[in-house]
Amino acid sequence: MNLRLSLADKISMTIVIVGIFGIMLVYYISDSYKQFAYTHHAIAIQQLTRLEIEDLTNELKSNSLDLALAIENETDFKRDFRNKRNNDLTQQLDNQFYQYFVTAGVIKLLKLYILDTDFTLLSVSNEGITTQQDSELICPTLSQQALNRYGSEKLQTMSYSCLYKDRPVHVVLVPFGGLNPKGYIQVVTDLAYNLQKIEQSLAMPVQISLIDDQAIYQSDSWKLTQNNPNYPAIHIPVLSEDNKAIMNISVKPDMTVLNKDVLEHRNWIMALALVTTALTVFIVLLILQRSTIPPLAKIHDVLEKIHVHSHTAGNGNRLLFEQLLEQIIKLRRKYKTSFSVMILDLTHFKNINSQYGKAVGDELLQEVETRLSTILRDSDLISWVGTDTPGHKLLPTDTKTSYRATIARLGGDEFGLLLPSAQSEFQAIAVAERIIEIVNTPFMIQNQTINIECKIGISNYPSHGEDEKVLIRNADKAMRQAKSKNQSIAVFVPDLELLR
CATH class of the missing domain: 3.30.70.270 (Reverse transcriptase/Diguanylate cyclase domain)
Structure with a gap:
């Protein structure tokens, strides 16, 4: 079939084709803009989450320090330590698992240790998680770092996050005995437990998982947003002090408003492109009709x-x-x-x-x-x-x-x-x-x-x-x-x- 088109038809088709390409370009650009906005929003959420992780970790360190100071100030603890009554010290440590910090849910206490100035284990709580040996320290790297300190550095509180049996824990080492430390109290807490508060501070569904992606905490609203494009998952690794990943935190920000704005903007631009194309065809045909x-x-x-x-x-x-x-x-x-x-x-x-x-x-x-x-x-x-x-x-x-x-x-x-x-x-x-x-x-x-x-x-x-x-x-x-x-x-x- 030999199809012959007039000049007007050819010009109209050319304008329409250009208009279609323009609309496709608008669609592509809107998608690119959406991805660009998503990426930058995700980066902002990651930065905000890291700040919250840092704040909650510092809060956990502060609460662990308060617990250690409370133990140090007890008269029975001072007497038992001075008299080297290790069994009584163990009882003192076990009693802390039923005190305010734990019962009020401020921290989730996993283990308590009493160490001498050479970081030899003097006493360990029976309560909390079970270790393989009574003399085994959780996160021994912290004790090794503390042993290498000199002078006034020994008066400083140290903290460290690590994995113990694939479980993320937070350890705080607190000296006691004044300006001439007589020993150290080591407080071991559950890091993931305290980081659950991110859900309230960010007002987003949160999932906390181990490094093997096994979920250990999940918000009630997490599954409700499953497969919902308005709630993309953003993953943030939690790092130890030596920059090793010890767990992952995933959050789902609400992108409903952003998606709506992008869609409305794209539809408005596409409608404008359609109107412009139609108007251009009309004007060109009008000019051709009156001149050529x-x-x-x-x-x-x-x-x-x-x-x-x-x-x-x-x-x-x-x-x-x-x-x-x-x-x-x-x-x-x-x-x-x-x-x-x-x-x-x-x-x-x-x-x-x-x-x-x-x-x-x-x-x-x-x-x-x-x-x-x-x-x-x-x-x-x-x-x-x-x-x-x-x-x-x-x-x-x-x-x-x-x-x-x-x-x-x-x-x-x-x-x-x-x-x-x-x-x-x-x-x-x-x-x-x-x-x-x-x-x-x-x-x-x-x-x-x-x-x-x-x-x-x-x-x-x-x-x-x-x-x-x-x-x-x-x-x-x-x-x-x-x-x-x-x-x-x-x-x-x-x-x-x-x-x-």
Whole structure:
């Protein structure tokens, strides 16, 4: 199926395609913006969560310190430590698991240790988690670091987070005995328990998991937001003091408002793009309708009429040819370009009618047009100036330049040719030479060999006239001058001097 589209259709389709690409670009950009916003929002949430982790860890350290100081200030503890009553010290430590800090849920106490100044274990609580050996310390790295301290550094409280049996714990080492420490109380607490408070401080669903992704705490609302695109999970690793991951915290911020804003913004831009595309198509079509399309449409109508009446001659065809010239002149005047007009006359055609009869003469005219058609190819005059209406193109096979031509029979043995692409006399002459070569080849009509010649006159717009009638008249003058000088081709000049 050979689908031909008009200029208006092509421009409209181009604008629509550009509009579609624009809408697709808007969609892509909105998605990219959404991802960009998500990424930066996630970074902000991660930073906020890390700050909360740091605050809660410091709070846990402070509460552990308060617990150690409370133990140190007890009279029974001082007496039992001075008298080295290790069993009684163990009982003192066990009692702390039933005191305020634990019963009120301030901390989740896992183990208590009493160490001497050489960090030798003196006493350990029976309550809390079970260790493999009574002498085993949780997070021994902390004791090793404390042992390497000197002077006033030994008076400072130390803290450390680590994994014990894959469980994240927080250890605080507190010296007791004043400016001359007599020993250390080591408080071991559950780090994950205190970090659960992030749920309240961030007001988001929270999940705390071990490094193997086993969940050890999950908010009630966590599962309610499962597979909800408005609640993307953001993961934050919890690091120890030596930057090793000891557990993971995941939070789900509410992105409903952000998603809604992005969607509304995208829909607004896409609607604007649609309206802009439609408005652009309308404006372009309106401009074409008022400027370019009317003359092109008239040219199309004239070409159709010339095509229908191509086998007839007379004033009707001449009038159509003039109308076609009139419309081409309007376009060329606008774009300030040239074209050429030819008048072709078959010499001694009347003798052929007299010798062979009118039927042979009519058939000869048709054969002449057929031969001219052999160097015409399907294209159109109007495609060169802006649309796709069928016409004729004349293409000399021995030249590199394509000449689009329209042919009309103007009289009994006279043809008019319009060459829009022949913008110079030399281009027009090249076309004329090709026509002479074809027409001067003998014809075989009803078993009769007939030889005929043609003379061609050429005029050029605007140098030889800016009016259709003037151009035709001057081309006709050039043709008659060619006949009088017995030359095949003549180009019009004001004083009728032949260029060829």
